[in-house]
Amino acid sequence: MTFRAVIFDWRGTLVTTLSKHEWVLEALKLLGRGTDPDDVDRLVTAIRAARGVQDRLEGPGIDSDAAYHRRTYFEVFHDAGCDDDLAHALYVVESDARHNPFATDAVSTVLELRRRGVQVAVLSDIHFDVRPAFAAAGFGDSVEVYTLSFEQGLQKPDPRMFNRTLSALGVRPTDTLMVGDRSGPDGAAVEEGITTLLLPPLTNIEDRRLHRVLALCEPTSRARNSSNAAPTTSCANRY
Numbered sequence: 001m002t003f004r005a006v007i008f009d010w011r012g013t014l015v016t017t018l019s020k021h022e023w024v025l026e027a028l029k030l031l032g033r034g035t036d037p038d039d040v041d042r043l044v045t046a047i048r049a050a051r052g053v054q055d056r057l058e059g060p061g062i063d064s065d066a067a068y069h070r071r072t073y074f075e076v077f078h079d080a081g082c083d084d085d086l087a088h089a090l091y092v093v094e095s096d097a098r099h100n101p102f103a104t105d106a107v108s109t110v111l112e113l114r115r116r117g118v119q120v121a122v123l124s125d126i127h128f129d130v131r132p133a134f135a136a137a138g139f140g141d142s143v144e145v146y147t148l149s150f151e152q153g154l155q156k157p158d159p160r161m162f163n164r165t166l167s168a169l170g171v172r173p174t175d176t177l178m179v180g181d182r183s184g185p186d187g188a189a190v191e192e193g194i195t196t197l198l199l200p201p202l203t204n205i206e207d208r209r210l211h212r213v214l215a216l217c218e219p220t221s222r223a224r225n226s227s228n229a230a231p232t233t234s235c236a237n238r239y
Helices: 020-031 037-051 066-079 084-094 106-115 131-137 159-169 187-192 221-225
Strands: 005-008 119-124 145-148 176-180 195-198
Touching: 005 159, 020 037, 020 084, 037 066, 066 084, 106 119, 119 159, 145 159, 159 176, 159 187, 176 187, 187 195
Parallel strands: 005 119, 005 176, 119 145, 176 195
Antiparallel strands: none
């Protein structure tokens, strides 16, 4: 059995995310305000309290509608005592892909998969378009399908997110590998018959984790045994 396609999650898998303190710090810097550690701590605590026990910023459908996402975030910011300028700055930082740098092995991994003839897709619960981030990093054309929750009107673990990605790629579940970092949203791919690799969440761009994906992508026996034919490879299903 072989994999013909790899589907990647975005945040936490291919790119880092800001910690809560880093998020607040960047917003304050954007406004040119003071960044005293105690002030940052107080604001982080206030936002955490405003999010509530059920965490409104991680609620159902939050990433499936850009307007709903924005409205919910601003409600939390205002409940936390943020003024309008600070609320806007916090949201700008949250929605700026420049604060989500790619892992150092992300580009090389995707390019190598494409060299081996493996299709690549990105499936992300996100409220803004991540395509420009891939283009800026120099490998936007190497991703054939982008399945973004705010465009689909639904989000993981809804099976339609996975099935629509499979359909766009033109592959079967058994021919596909899902790569993510969260058992709930990303791990739901197994329910659709997709072999799933869950990696530790990316916390530092220097953390090299994606070699595990390439380790599943070995040359086929035909490519190894033929010296005249052009090398052909696929993702070997070892599970």
